[in-house]
Amino acid sequence: METQRVELATPEIALTLSNAPSMGNVFSKALLVSLSKRQGALTDQKIHGMRVSMDRIQPDPERIKAFRRVCCEPMDQTVLPAIYLETLFVGMLGKLITSPFFPISPMGLIHTHQNLVQHRPVDEKEILDAQCGLKRMTTSDKGVTLECFLEVRSDNGLVWEGVATFLSRRRATGSRRKKKQNPRQTRLPVKEIFDLAEETGRAYARASNDYNPHHLYGFSARLLGFRSPIAHGMFTLARSLAAIQSKTAFEFPMGVEAGFKLPVYLPARVALGYETFGNTVSFELRDANSGLPHVAGRIKRL
Numbered sequence: 001m002e003t004q005r006v007e008l009a010t011p012e013i014a015l016t017l018s019n020a021p022s023m024g025n026v027f028s029k030a031l032l033v034s035l036s037k038r039q040g041a042l043t044d045q046k047i048h049g050m051r052v053s054m055d056r057i058q059p060d061p062e063r064i065k066a067f068r069r070v071c072c073e074p075m076d077q078t079v080l081p082a083i084y085l086e087t088l089f090v091g092m093l094g095k096l097i098t099s100p101f102f103p104i105s106p107m108g109l110i111h112t113h114q115n116l117v118q119h120r121p122v123d124e125k126e127i128l129d130a131q132c133g134l135k136r137m138t139t140s141d142k143g144v145t146l147e148c149f150l151e152v153r154s155d156n157g158l159v160w161e162g163v164a165t166f167l168s169r170r171r172a173t174g175s176r177r178k179k180k181q182n183p184r185q186t187r188l189p190v191k192e193i194f195d196l197a198e199e200t201g202r203a204y205a206r207a208s209n210d211y212n213p214h215h216l217y218g219f220s221a222r223l224l225g226f227r228s229p230i231a232h233g234m235f236t237l238a239r240s241l242a243a244i245q246s247k248t249a250f251e252f253p254m255g256v257e258a259g260f261k262l263p264v265y266l267p268a269r270v271a272l273g274y275e276t277f278g279n280t281v282s283f284e285l286r287d288a289n290s291g292l293p294h295v296a297g298r299i300k301r302l
Contacts, residue, residue, distance in 0.1 A: 003145075006042070006137040012049040013101045017092065020054070023211050026094035033098050034107040040143030040170030047103045051133030052092045059084075059124050067207035070200065071238040074246075079121040082256065083238035085160045086116065087208040088130050089150050093164070096132065096148070103137075104144055109166045111233045112145075112260055116162035117302065119253045122154065129153045135163065143170035187291070188273030188284050192243050196231060198267045204235040231264040236295045240272055240285050244299065248281060251301050258297030262287075270294060 059080065067084050068075050097106035122128070129152070136147040145167050152160040201215035213220035214230055221229045237258050264270060264287075274283035279301040285294045 003138050003140045006047055006139060008049040008134065008137065009046045010049065012051060012133075013099070014050075015052045015095060015099070017052065017054040017095065020091040020209070021095055023091060023094065023209055026091065026098060027211070027213075029098040030094070030106040033100075033102075034105040037103070037105040039105040039108045040168045042103050042139065042144060045103060047137065048101055049134055050096055050099065050101060051131055052096050053129070053131035054092060055129040057088060057128045057130055059088075059126075059128070061124070063087075063207055063209070064124055066203070067238075070203040070207050071235065071242050073238075073242045078124050080124050081238065081242070082116060082118050082160070082250075082254075083234055083241060085118070085122065085152050086114070086150065086162060086164075086234060087210070088128070088152065089132050089164075090209045092130065092132050093148060096134070104168045109168055111164065112167050113165035113258065114162065114234065114237060114260075115255070115257045116150075116160065117253060117255045118160050119157075120159055121252060122152070122159050126154045128159075141170070142167065144168040187286070188275050188282060190271045190273045191247070192272045193288050194239065194243075194270050194272065196264065196266055196268045196270060198229065200231055200235065200266055201229045204232050208232065208234065210234075226263070227265060229266045231266055231268070233260040233295070236260075236264055236270075236285055237297070240274075240283055240295060240297075241299070243272055244274055244281060244283060248276065250299065253302040255300045255302050256297065257300075258295055260295055261293040264294050 064084065067081065071081065073081050096102060097109065132148055132150045134146060135149040138145045145165065148164045150162040150164060151158060205211045205215060210232060214224040214226050215232055216229060218228055269288040271286050271288040272283065274281055281299040284296045286292060
């Protein structure tokens with residue numbers, strides 16, 4: 001499978017927000033924009049580098065509480081969970097992918113990987129500046145892969161950074177053979193089992209502001225081709241990190257790398273396995289019954 005890098009033209013397109021955008025408006029615009037753009041294939045237009053920024057962000061105390069509650073984070077802490085900082089970008093990325101300069105349909109983007117580095121603890125009362133943008137774009141037989149950079153600063157210092165990778169899958173022109181999953185591959189020792197309720201997607205949406213319809217209700221998930229609501233990929237990562245951190249203290253700076261595999265159809269029972277190798281914790285989240293993989297990654301002291 002040949003991968004080709006797409007050159008991003010200059011000048012860079014920059015957008016500065018004064019407030020977080022309404023997600024209802026973002027989804028309405030995404031539906032409208034998708035009528036004129038293709039999924040998994042680029043238009044002929046010149047593709048520019050893009051970035052969106054928003055300054056003076058005060059984390060919402062109620063959303064922080066909701067995030068801690070749904071992800072089973074300690075409620076008495078003042079340090080923000082690492083994945084909470086990623087939620088600051090939900091609306092900003094929505095503005096980016098619905099921009100007239102964004103070259104593919106915003107519908108059907110699949111979050112495949114998430115990497116982050118947290119340089120120091122961030123207190124929930126800190127005032128934050130955030131920016132994100134299009135870092136890299138490639139094409140292949142699968143479709144279009146894009147990497148978006150994410151940065152959070154406090155007092156002009158970089159405190160958190162990450163790369164979110166998305167795939168816009170090319171529409172199949174013939175029969176596509178499904179990749180056979182092998183649940184019997186070597187597994188990490190299971191340390192905890194979670195029962196995830198059907199309402200988990202709605203609870204995480206309230207905490208993260210990610211109201212993508214396939215996470216919310218059975219009928220909205222079925223409209224988008226899913227048999228039931230699916231858990232947010234970032235929720236499965238946040239829930240895994242919270243469980244590991246309850247047994248193993250994280251030291252800063254730390255890095256997290258995660259790949260999202262099969263969706264978690266809600267309700268679900270999942271098994272978290274992890275093991276420490278030196279300064280790295282490898283982890284995986286699987287279906288507790290079938291053993292099929294949902295998330296695999298590692299946490300590393302840098």
